[in-house]
Amino acid sequence: MGYESKLKNKEADDLFDAIMSISNRDECYRFFEDLCTVKEIKAMAQRYGVARLLLDRKTYSEIEEVTGASTATISRINRTLQYGAEGYTSVIGRMREAKEKDGGEKSPE
Numbered sequence: 634m635g636y637e638s639k640l641k642n643k644e645a646d647d648l649f650d651a652i653m654s655i656s657n658r659d660e661c662y663r664f665f666e667d668l669c670t671v672k673e674i675k676a677m678a679q680r681y682g683v684a685r686l687l688l689d690r691k692t693y694s695e696i697e698e699v700t701g702a703s704t705a706t707i708s709r710i711n712r713t714l715q716y717g718a719e720g721y722t723s724v725i726g727r728m729r730e731a732k733e734k735d736g737g738e739k740s741p742e
Contacts, residue, residue, distance in 0.1 A: 682699075683707055
């Protein structure tokens, strides 16, 4: 049995199935530009970056300087890393493993 999210419903299932069907970065950009506002995409990208830096054990001031995120945002993401659904941890871990396996940065598509 899979993870039981509080958000789980048919519409979310359909959305996540659509996201999982995306085949490359260019298609991902096009889909998310249609789905979200620029501000929403930038906020998600910033939160992901903050989570990566927190997992690297960077200080709040270092993270704030690199990402421009507020200490409130950094704190909220830190709580999520500690008490959340472990989504950041699993995905960031998988991305790091893939990067190490590929021997460095993935090339843009």
